[in-house]
Amino acid sequence: MQQGQLCPECSEWDVKDWFLGRAWILWEKPNRSKARDERFQAGDKTKRRRNNKNRRLLRDVKGNEDCPLCRLTIKALSKDPAYGQIPEGIDVEVLYAQLAFFLRCDELGSGKTVESVIGLGAPKYCNRLLVSTSEWDRDGCHPYPVATGSFHLITSTTDGQHDVQEPILRGRAVRSQVDMKLLESWVRRCHEDHEVQCRPEPRDEHLRLDFKLIDVNSGAVVHSSVRASFAALSYVWGPQSVRQVELSSDTYSLLTTRGLSEIWEDVPQTIRDAIALCRSIGIPYLWADQCCIQQDDETDIGQVEYMDVIYGAASLTIVAASGTDSWAGLPGVSPGSRQVQQEMEVIEGLSIGTAQAKYSAAMSSAIWLTRGWTFQEYILSKRILIFTAQQVFYQCSNAFWWEDTHMEVPNPLTVRLDGLHELYRSGPSTIPSRAIDMGIIKKPAIGSLTPENYLEKYLSLAAKFTDRRLTRQSDALRAFKGIISYFSRATEECFFAGLPLSGIHAALLFAISHPKPQHRRKEFPSWSWTGWDSSRLDGDYIGYEFCEWEPEAALYRIEHTSDINVAESVQFTRIQDRRMSTLSRESYTPRSLWKLSIRKDLLKDLGVDNLLAVLAPTPNIVITGTPGVGKTSHAELLARNTGLKHLSINQVVKERDCNDGWDEEFKTWIVDEDKLLDAIEDEVQEGGCIIDWHACDLFPKRWIDLVVVIRCDSTTLYDRLTARGYAEKKLEENMDAEIMEVLLEEARESYDEEIVVELRSDNAEDIENNVERIEVWIKNWKENNRADGEA
Numbered sequence: 001m002q003q004g005q006l007c008p009e010c011s012e013w014d015v016k017d018w019f020l021g022r023a024w025i026l027w028e029k030p031n032r033s034k035a036r037d038e039r040f041q042a043g044d045k046t047k048r049r050r051n052n053k054n055r056r057l058l059r060d061v062k063g064n065e066d067c068p069l070c071r072l073t074i075k076a077l078s079k080d081p082a083y084g085q086i087p088e089g090i091d092v093e094v095l096y097a098q099l100a101f102f103l104r105c106d107e108l109g110s111g112k113t114v115e116s117v118i119g120l121g122a123p124k125y126c127n128r129l130l131v132s133t134s135e136w137d138r139d140g141c142h143p144y145p146v147a148t149g150s151f152h153l154i155t156s157t158t159d160g161q162h163d164v165q166e167p168i169l170r171g172r173a174v175r176s177q178v179d180m181k182l183l184e185s186w187v188r189r190c191h192e193d194h195e196v197q198c199r200p201e202p203r204d205e206h207l208r209l210d211f212k213l214i215d216v217n218s219g220a221v222v223h224s225s226v227r228a229s230f231a232a233l234s235y236v237w238g239p240q241s242v243r244q245v246e247l248s249s250d251t252y253s254l255l256t257t258r259g260l261s262e263i264w265e266d267v268p269q270t271i272r273d274a275i276a277l278c279r280s281i282g283i284p285y286l287w288a289d290q291c292c293i294q295q296d297d298e299t300d301i302g303q304v305e306y307m308d309v310i311y312g313a314a315s316l317t318i319v320a321a322s323g324t325d326s327w328a329g330l331p332g333v334s335p336g337s338r339q340v341q342q343e344m345e346v347i348e349g350l351s352i353g354t355a356q357a358k359y360s361a362a363m364s365s366a367i368w369l370t371r372g373w374t375f376q377e378y379i380l381s382k383r384i385l386i387f388t389a390q391q392v393f394y395q396c397s398n399a400f401w402w403e404d405t406h407m408e409v410p411n412p413l414t415v416r417l418d419g420l421h422e423l424y425r426s427g428p429s430t431i432p433s434r435a436i437d438m439g440i441i442k443k444p445a446i447g448s449l450t451p452e453n454y455l456e457k458y459l460s461l462a463a464k465f466t467d468r469r470l471t472r473q474s475d476a477l478r479a480f481k482g483i484i485s486y487f488s489r490a491t492e493e494c495f496f497a498g499l500p501l502s503g504i505h506a507a508l509l510f511a512i513s514h515p516k517p518q519h520r521r522k523e524f525p526s527w528s529w530t531g532w533d534s535s536r537l538d539g540d541y542i543g544y545e546f547c548e549w550e551p552e553a554a555l556y557r558i559e560h561t562s563d564i565n566v567a568e569s570v571q572f573t574r575i576q577d578r579r580m581s582t583l584s585r586e587s588y589t590p591r592s593l594w595k596l597s598i599r600k601d602l603l604k605d606l607g608v609d610n611l612l613a614v615l616a617p618t619p620n621i622v623i624t625g626t627p628g629v630g631k632t633s634h635a636e637l638l639a640r641n642t643g644l645k646h647l648s649i650n651q652v653v654k655e656r657d658c659n660d661g662w663d664e665e666f667k668t669w670i671v672d673e674d675k676l677l678d679a680i681e682d683e684v685q686e687g688g689c690i691i692d693w694h695a696c697d698l699f700p701k702r703w704i705d706l707v708v709v710i711r712c713d714s715t716t717l718y719d720r721l722t723a724r725g726y727a728e729k730k731l732e733e734n735m736d737a738e739i740m741e742v743l744l745e746e747a748r749e750s751y752d753e754e755i756v757v758e759l760r761s762d763n764a765e766d767i768e769n770n771v772e773r774i775e776v777w778i779k780n781w782k783e784n785n786r787a788d789g790e791a
């Protein structure tokens with residue numbers, strides 16, 4: 001066989017048709033017959049293909065090293081780490097499929113064609129072939145790792161000038177050096193075509209800081225004019241041992257006069273490359289934190305609070321996503337900095353090459369994605385150029401472009417591309433869906449904030465942020481400060497320890513999964529997400545429905561209004577819903593007050609002297625009754641449904657050493673009442689206890705908000721107590737007590753009559769109904785006892 005000629009099996013296929021065949025589906029407004037025709041056409045093709053056997057034994061493909069399609073297949077598959085895990089000599093197959101897209105286009109109609117709406121680049125042709133190994137061998141008895149890859153029809157144009165002429169999805173050659181014209185065209189295209197959410201924010205409004213930039217032509221650190229266009233760099237510094245260049249009082253005069261070129265050897269590669277990149281694509285200034293914030297100047301360091309302004313105002317954010325520190329550089333900017341493994345073959349006159357790693361694969365090991373500081377840099381930026389080892393990606397709120405594929409359509413707002421699984425199900429049947437996903441990921445934008453949505457948006461960002469790693473745990477708040485500033489400017493919300501005060505009731509409700517002492521960030525309060533180390537926050541923090549919950553805690557500002565008699569003059573002003581109300585002194589009891597350990601500097605942030613949080617009080621309930629009536633059954637269900645604490649006095653007496661020994665005759669513990677009250681006092685004072693005990697008169701009246709006396713039919717009770725194996729004497733005594741209503745009487749004598757309720761418990765349904773009744777009562781009680789009574 002001649003070099004470059006297809007093997008007999010591959011030549012049976014119409015390779016040209018694979019790449020150039022119409023293989024996309026259109027979704028349009030209903031009743032557009034032309035579009036429907038197109039869809040049918042696509043369907044027809046699919047049907048025809050299904051009958052083709054686009055599959056080969058991997059073993060055979062591997063053996064055909066002289067066949068360019070077989071060679072490409074193996075090269076494309078071997079880019080996937082799973083390929084190396086497929087054992088030799090087994091009968092797995094290689095499946096071939098066209099890449100098809102589901103193209104949504106809302107603007108068809110009034111004589112418009114797809115081509116006229118999305119331009120010449122309409123995806124008429126498939127342009128890309130997917131390959132995948134099958135999960136099962138031919139016998140279907142053993143699953144194997146699945147390797148996937150793809151190759152595409154490559155055009156020679158790479159400079160971004162003519163890509164409108166190219167059909168989307170056609171491949172582009174990726175060379176060892178990045179085509180700067182392409183990168184420049186992305187920024188320009190976004191600037192010209194995209195809507196306002198991609199535009200940099202004006203800088204002059206907010207930036208009252210001493211803002212410095214690197215002049216990329218002279219290398220000097222300069223105070224720029226507010227209108228200068230600049231790129232911001234987002235990268236990881238790496239461990240402390242890594243050499244960095246620092247703007248400090250020592251280097252200040254050198255860097256601001258003669259510039260970085262004087263100490264070029266010390267300038268990390270990533271910063272050098274970013275400077276070169278800016279120069280090539282015509283951005284005059286670069287912002288890189290280590291050169292633009294004076295590291296030993298407190299005022300300058302304060303700029304970390306304005307990351308929203310800096311990244312929001314940048315014309316472009318350059319992301320160094322490969323490597324582990326600031327010396328990793330931007331692959332493809334300096335000569336020899338990128339090794340491209342794009343294999344090319346000419347098959348039937350078509351230039352075909354393997355595709356580079358898609359976004360998710362290229363970013364799978366990116367440390368940049370895992371670091372705390374880079375989170376806000378990503379979220380707050382408008383346009384991002386991401387440098388990975390394989391290729392460069394461009395992300396904004398309207399587009400996602402990458403080096404090896406033409407995706408730049410002139411009217412991006414009207415086009416959405418989604419991988420279409422259905423087509424593959426009807427086509428070569430077992431192409432795994434992950435081979436289809438091209439990973440089109442638009443940059444998340446915070447978007448417009450309204451009183452209704454900002455809380456949910458903020459909390460969801462906080463939850464995502466906690467997945468990120470920080471070298472210094474004390475940076476937990478500072479690394480998020482830009483996002484906080486953004487929200488507080490847009491909504492006038494006050495933030496405290498990372499919690500939005502108006503939504504404090506939702507913000508306090510986060511869940512930490514499996515917290516351990518080592519996960520606590522001691523610098524921050526435990527009741528804030530900032531107080532916990534990475535990835536401990538439950539993803540469901542995002543509590544839209546939480547916002548509708550009754551606040552469980554309120555924050556109060558403590559004000560000393562007079563110094564004559566401090567005790568009398570303390571005022572508590574509630575900070576919630578920006579409604580100022582005061583808390584009466586009576587509410588200021590240990591029962592309702594939860595003092596927060598709040599750091600002075602955090603308080604300064606808020607401009608307040610002192611704060612305390614008051615938990616909305618929860619009631620204490622006694623569940624009493626003769627043994628066997630069902631107290632424990634009620635208390636347990638009630639605790640489960642309400643989250644209140646079940647305090648079984650039986651257990652307390654036994655476990656907390658509150659007894660005077662065991663009464664053999666009555667087969668029960670002899671209770672030392674004083675010890676018992678001491679043992680439970682703190683808990684009960686906090687509120688929210690369900691006290692389960694067959695006596696109630698020993699609990700001080702002020703502790704108790706509701707007394708539930710459970711009753712039951714005497715024959716039923718007799719059966720239950722006999723089943724428990726009660727001694728004759730004990731059984732008799734209890735039966736008498738129930739019949740004589742001893743406990744009901746005791747409850748009525750010890751507490752105000754209106755808080756004593758009698759409930760029957762003869763069958764299982766009674767328990768549920770009773771508990772439901774108590775729940776309603778708790779809700780009403782909370783409503784009437786909210787800690788915002790007027791002083």
Ligand SMILES: Nc1ncnc2c1ncn2[C@@H]1O[C@H](COP(=O)(O)OP(=O)(O)O)[C@@H](O)[C@H]1O
Nearest residue numbers: 627628629630631632633720761762763764766
């Ligand atoms: N309403 C009821 N219907 C049916 N069985 C009940 C009911 N209440 C209690 N029981 C049963 O009676 C026994 C005693 O109940 P328990 O809750 O331990 O009572 P106490 O705590 O008052 O001694 C348990 O076996 C329980 O399942």
